[in-house]
Amino acid sequence: MPDERVQPIALHQEMQRSYLEYAMSVIVGRALPDVRDGLKPVQRRILFAMHELGLTPDRPYRKCARVVGDVLGKYHPHGDQAVYDALVRLVQTFASRHPLLDGHGNFGSVDDDPPAAMRYTETRLAPIANEAMLDEIGSDTVDFASNFDGSQQEPTVLPAQLPFLLLNGCTGIAVGMATSIPPHNLGEVVDALIALIRKPDLAEEKLLAMVPGPDFPTGGEVLLGSGVRDTYATGRGSIPMRGVAHIEEVQPGKGRHRRGAVVVTELPYQLSKAGWIEKLAEQVNDGKIGGIADIRDESDREGMRVVIELRRDAEPQKVLEELQRRTALQSNFGAILLTLVNGQPQQLNLRQLLLRFLEYRELTILRRTNHALKRCEDRLEVVQGLIRALDDLQRVIAMISEARDAATARASLQVHLDLSERQADAVLAMPLRRLTGLEQEGLRKEAAELEQERTRLRHLRDDRDTLLDTMVSELKGLRKRYATPRRTRLVEGGDALVAQRAAAVRPNTELQRQQAYEALAGDGRLLIQTDGAVRIVTPQMLGRLHLDQAAELGELPPPARLILPVAEQPALLAFSAGGKVALLRWEFAGQHPGKLERFLPDSLHGEQVVQVLPVPQPASGSLGLLSTDGRFKRLPIEDFLELSGRPATVLKLKEGVALQRVVPCLEVEDLVVATSTGRVLRLAINDANLPVLGRTAQGPMLLRLLPGERVVGAARAAAGGDVLLASRHGQVKRLQLESLRPCQRGAMGQIGLRFLERDDALVDLQSGEAGVIGVTLEGGEGRSLRLKADQLAPEDCGGSGTLLALKPGDAVQQLVPLIGGP
Incomplete structure (x- = not known):
């Protein structure tokens, strides 16, 4: 090979390029449907091949193997089983609301039975596909392109006269993205299209009234609420759906007493009936669901009928509620309205989907x-x-x-x-x-x-x-020819029903926390100390500890971080050095006091907890996150109000960087940041200086650190307020905010504490709001002291503060402001 044809390239560059090409091939060429005809490439090729074979509804059925062979040989050079699976889905009446193919033979069932081999089954075009999808293909309505080997021409899109993307829905998993679109009722969708033609700026409420929810081919119920609204408004949401069941009396056998039974006649979309019955039987055998004597599948060609025979002492309504809470009889359809628009994947809402189709339909008519x-x-x-x-x-x-x-x-x-x-x-x-x-x-x-x-x-x-x-x-x-009545019933009040089910499905944490809280004494106090101890104490015990009083250096109890009344049931956020946050399950400390890690999710074990903060009440403002590299970002307080049992990542950190401090922020206040050299920076809290960002952002750089310098803390202060500074050798200073000049990000700031010794360094900065400040020393022997903040005289930047009476070899580790109090 000549040298000029050999081009050196880095392995990581070639891997990136190849992976991106593969990903785009899957996204565009296989997994995602086109917004215009609602079809994936393999489905489009199947329909076009059958049109070319003349398999119209008035012609005899043809073997599926013949169709698959034609598609493989002319248009789709992939596996024959993949093509046959796509063909089968186009036939299945329980998978598509308006099947595009008419099948003859075994094409599977709702029991997850596999279809017969393609040599046994036969198919032809369904009337709706022949008329509303392929009727205009010979009228130069769409563009054609060469097939994989240039021997044939195939349409790039079919001239759909109806938005089949919404009518039949679609499910597809691509690389890094997925689509999941539920089926809808043809009459409702056409009414919405006509309304948008007449009035393109139709109000959102009217549009949602015309298309109130999905219409699944298997029936069932859809619980209306925020899930449906979010899906149609944003293109993504979780739609609660439920099977249909009723209670009746059955005769188990001759000579036996009649018993109550729950009869299930419809299951949620895409739920296997046989799989559901099997899992239900397992739960009954394990004792998780009681009151059931027998389960029988009496389904036939007329419809579905699963009889759940109850024991004589069982209450049918309660058993039905248990089935809805503990099994997939009530489940969620995770809707993602992701589709290809001009060859690019886009997430669209309901209005955008309909308008895109109308634009395409107008073009095809033209x-x-x-x-x-x-x-x-x-x-x-x-x-x-x-x-x-x-x-x-x-x-x-x-x-x-x-x-x-x-x-x-x-x-x-x-x-x-x-x-x-x-x-x-x-x-x-x-x-x-x-x-x-x-x-x-x-x-x-x-x-x-x-x-x-x-x-x-x-x-x-x-x-x-x-x-x-x-x-x-x-x-x-x-609409007149193909619209059918709605099969899925719509049930109001879906949000309340979903919340009720969620509470029953996950009783382990939330219910236990509530039960543990109810067992606590109403006058108790939650105490969290610097050594990580979490416990519930009585006011009398708290009084004997004197944690809210000043104390000279000695063998004292570890300073208190929080003392909060149990009656207010505070929500506490625990922040780890790795940039994660979780709710502290402190309610269990009443029966089992212990270290902080005991009350955090298991996934946070081993991580250092840098701060515990109560959620501000009322929930306003933001929380600022300061990292050790000098970056700071704000997150809206709303992001912390609905944390589940799992920890959430709120700060994306580089290697070697950790979370240093969390500061509650209000835009009428200022932020003060300090470094180990005594340098202090004052910034106004606003979007220009400190923007509100997303969870995974790192935040802007507040200040550039000098060699050997590190960030030691940050605090907020209102006009006329002050902050507390502490040095390693025991200098403690109450610095007035007004003595600091306002700065911008990246400024050098000014010296806030002048050290009395050359080898001294600033170790902490805290807000001056707390009445009691604990001072912990390095070494771990438990020696500390407590100060009253108002005993320190306010000083400007020129002051050196108060020098603590430390013993030789002692060094200040941190300041611990007390949140709350007895």
């Missing part, structure tokens, strides 16, 4: 009109040429008979009768029967009709209102 107009004009040109020749028939006969050959005759006709080449060819090819009077009259009548049709088509092409009226009339015709 292209169909132009195609019909061209054919009409071509035919009219030929007919006019024939009429002109018949009007001077003797002369035409003479010219043809005198001509030496056909080319001479054509040229003579074009010159003497002013005919075009197409007209001259038509005259030469005219049969003798055209010379009869009746045929001549027929030609003149056809010419008049063609002229009238040309006028109509030109008006349709040039006048958009007429085109839209045509679209509306065609949609109404399709």
Whole structure:
């Protein structure tokens, strides 16, 4: 191989390029449907191949193996089983609301039974696919492209007359993204399309009233609420759905007493009946669901009927509620309205989906009109040429008979009768029967009709209102022929029902926390100390500890971080050095006091907890996160109000960087940040200085650190307030906010504490709001002291603060402001 053909490339670059190409191939070429016809490429190729084979609804069924072979050989060079699986789904009446194929044979069942092999099953196009999907494909309505080997032409999209993406739904998993669109009722969707044609800015409430929810082919119930609204408003949501069941009395056998039974007649969409019965039997055997004596599947061709026979002492309504709470009889459909728009994946809401389809439908009608107009004009040109020749028939006969050959005759006709080449060819090819009077009259009548049709088509092409009226009339015709009554019932109050089920499905944490809280004494206090101890103490015990009073250096109890009344049931956030946050389950400390890690999720074990904060009440403002590299970002307090049992990542950190401090922020206050050299920076809390960002952002850099310098803390202060500074060698200072000049991000700030010794360094900065400040020392022997903040005189930047009476070798570790109090 010549050297110039060898191009060195880094392995990671080649891997990135190859992976992206593969990902886009899967996204565009396999997994996601097109917003225009609602089909994936394999489905489009199956329908087009069957159209080419002539498998219309009025023709006999053809073996599926023949269809699969045609699709593989001409359009889709992938596995035959993948093509057959896609074909099967297009046939299944329990998977599609309006199946595009009509099948003959075993195509599977709701019990997850597999379909028969393709050599046994037969198929043909369904009427709705033949008329509303393929009827206009010969009218130049869509573009064609070469197939994989250039031997055939295939459509890039089918001329759909209805939004099948919504009617049948779609499920697909691509690389890094997925789509899951529920099926809908044809009549409701067409009504919404017509309303949007008439009024493109139709109000959101009216649109949702026309399309109130999905319409699953298997029936069931949809619980209306925020899930449905979020899906249609944003393109993503969780739609609660539920099976249909009723209570009746059954006769178990001859001579036996009648018993109550729960009879399930409809299951949620895409739930296997046999799988559901099997899992239900397991839960009954394990004792998780009681009151059930027997489970029988009495389903037949008439419909589904699963009989759950109850014991004589069981309450049928309670058993039904248990089935809905503990089994998939009530489940969620995770909707993601992701589709290809101009070859790019986009998440659309309901209005955007409908408008995109209307744009495409308008384009196909316009292209169909132009195609019909061209054919009409071509035919009219030929007919006019024939009429002109018949009007001077003797002369035409003479010219043809005198001509030496056909080319001479054509040229003579074009010159003497002013005919075009197409007209001259038509005259030469005219049969003798055209010379009869009746045929001549027929030609003149056809010419008049063609002229009238040309006028109509030109008006349709040039006048958009007429085109839209045509679209509306065609949609109404399709609705009349193919719309069916809604199968899925809509149930109001879905949010309350979902919350009730969630409380029953996950009783282990929330219910136990509530039960543990109810067992606590109403006058108790929650105490969290610097050594991580969490316990519930009585006011009398708290009084004996004197944690809210000043104390000189000595062997004291570890300073308190929080003392909060149990009666207020505070929500506490625990922040880890890794940038994660979780709710502290402190309610269990009443029976089992212990270290902080005991009351955190298991996934946080081993991580250092840097701060515990009560959620501000009322919930306003934001929380600021300061990292050790000098970055700071704010998150809205709303992001912390609905934390589940799992920890959430709120700060994306680089390697070697940790979370340093969490600061409650209000935009009427200032933020003060300090470094180990005594440098202090004051910034106004606003979007310009400290923007509110997303959870995974790192935040802007507040200050550049000098070599060997590190961030030691941050605190907020209101106008006229102050902050507390502490150095390693025991200097403690109450610094007035007004003595600091306001700065911008990246400024050097000013020296806030002048050290008395050259080797000293700042170790902490805290807010001056707390009444009691604990001072812990390094070494871990438990020696500490407590100060009253108001005993320290306020100073400006020039002051050196108060020097603590430390023993030789002692060093201050941190300041611990007390939150709350007895």
